[in-house]
Amino acid sequence: MSHLLVVDDDRNIRSSLQKLLTKAGHTVTTLASGEEALQQTGAAPDAVLMDIRMAGLSGLDTFRQLKDRWPRVPVIMMTAFGTTETAIEAMQLGAYEYLLKPFDVPALLKTVEHALATRRLTQAKVLLEAEQPDETAERIIGRSPAMFEVYKRIGQVGSTDVTVLIRGESGTGKELVARAIYQHSQRAQQPFIAVNCAAIPETLLESELFGHEKGAFTGAIARRLGKFEQAHGGTLFLDEIGDMSLPTQAKILRALQESRCERLGGHESVTFNVRILAATSQELEARIRAKQFREDLYYRLKVVTITLPPLRERRADIPLLADYFLRRFSREFGSAVKTLHPDALTVLQQSAWPGNVRELEHCLKQAVVLSHGEQLLPEHLHLEGDVLEPVVVARAGASETLADAVERTLRERPGMALQTMTEAVEQALIARALEQTQGNQSQAAKLLGITRATLRDKLERYHLQPHVSVSAPATVSNA
Numbered sequence: 469m470s471h472l473l474v475v476d477d478d479r480n481i482r483s484s485l486q487k488l489l490t491k492a493g494h495t496v497t498t499l500a501s502g503e504e505a506l507q508q509t510g511a512a513p514d515a516v517l518m519d520i521r522m523a524g525l526s527g528l529d530t531f532r533q534l535k536d537r538w539p540r541v542p543v544i545m546m547t548a549f550g551t552t553e554t555a556i557e558a559m560q561l562g563a564y565e566y567l568l569k570p571f572d573v574p575a576l577l578k579t580v581e582h583a584l585a586t587r588r589l590t591q592a593k594v595l596l597e598a599e600q601p602d603e604t605a606e607r608i609i610g611r612s613p614a615m616f617e618v619y620k621r622i623g624q625v626g627s628t629d630v631t632v633l634i635r636g637e638s639g640t641g642k643e644l645v646a647r648a649i650y651q652h653s654q655r656a657q658q659p660f661i662a663v664n665c666a667a668i669p670e671t672l673l674e675s676e677l678f679g680h681e682k683g684a685f686t687g688a689i690a691r692r693l694g695k696f697e698q699a700h701g702g703t704l705f706l707d708e709i710g711d712m713s714l715p716t717q718a719k720i721l722r723a724l725q726e727s728r729c730e731r732l733g734g735h736e737s738v739t740f741n742v743r744i745l746a747a748t749s750q751e752l753e754a755r756i757r758a759k760q761f762r763e764d765l766y767y768r769l770k771v772v773t774i775t776l777p778p779l780r781e782r783r784a785d786i787p788l789l790a791d792y793f794l795r796r797f798s799r800e801f802g803s804a805v806k807t808l809h810p811d812a813l814t815v816l817q818q819s820a821w822p823g824n825v826r827e828l829e830h831c832l833k834q835a836v837v838l839s840h841g842e843q844l845l846p847e848h849l850h851l852e853g854d855v856l857e858p859v860v861v862a863r864a865g866a867s868e869t870l871a872d873a874v875e876r877t878l879r880e881r882p883g884m885a886l887q888t889m890t891e892a893v894e895q896a897l898i899a900r901a902l903e904q905t906q907g908n909q910s911q912a913a914k915l916l917g918i919t920r921a922t923l924r925d926k927l928e929r930y931h932l933q934p935h936v937s938v939s940a941p942a943t944v945s946n947a
Contacts, residue, residue: 473513477522502530512538520547539657542583594648612782626652634747636776639826642747658702666708684733699742710750721765779821797836
């Protein structure tokens, strides 16, 4: 339940807002003056709704002082006397939104929910693997070489203001990385605003980003601030940037170049100071070639690139992720589950995970909710994707040729055929090299043409024993 603070010298407004917001499920504290607001002690509220014109200390003067005490709390300014100068001043101070009385109730409630969502994103901790444990924080989990590169990049760019493009398949954790960058930045006490460009209809995305004036289009019954304005002084995360239309891309590019924009239906420029983090699961280079993404915007966004590997390419991290999610959901749901049965872990490690870490998370969340006892068993796991049977090195006399394996893999593993065959052949080669060298990893690495460190990584990734005995050339069986 969220705690809202309402500051207004009009008793009727205070009473109406208290009833409305309480009915919406919030805890509401009402105060009659800015002086009373400044006397508040204890925990910060989750959001503040404050009148601009009040007897005594004005709302803007109160906001200036509250901002030092509660820098991350979104403040929604309210007034019955809307002027351009007042709106500009409120936004320059860092107000989350600027609402005119009398209120449009659905719009007011929507603004409050958006402000609370921003507050949750700003508050939620995201820790890297190497940082000190915190049971309340979300974590980016992984000890594979690819993940260590991600941690390194976060550390390198966190304290700067450069634009970062985060790339990776859906479900790999791009928003977590964006929030980790934000929390390691000099803007960590300022807003973090996230926009999923793929989830908002194209006709509404421009209004969402840049805002609109009253009457700009049908349904625009009041002025609305855009995300660029709301993120002023902080960080704006543009998720799935590759899904935007070309006209919107052009307006985004101009806004980034000039640090200013115009609300829909407006004629005045709104300046902002934001750091941009962008993410995409699209192959932007292919979209540029297809004339679906602007090349100039692409280079504007990719000052620094962080690429997240899919889960299938870092299977050695699955036990770490499974343990983290198991502990997290057991604590969250008061479950007795404490451990994962080895067979259940084997099932997890053999899954294709097309939804990556997000799919693994949802799978274990469901399993913890539905399980009984202290150990999670294979039957508790409900996987929607394919489960890969272990790659088997063929014995002498195996009848399946490489050509047969290729044909079967193309038939049985559409969309993953190349990866499946590549991994199968790689495992078979490693196993054969270790057999020929009697398990000597240095000699096996030379035979394969890779470093010993790379060989160790692959042994861990594929869960191979250092010495695997085979007696015939490898083919693929049920890969």
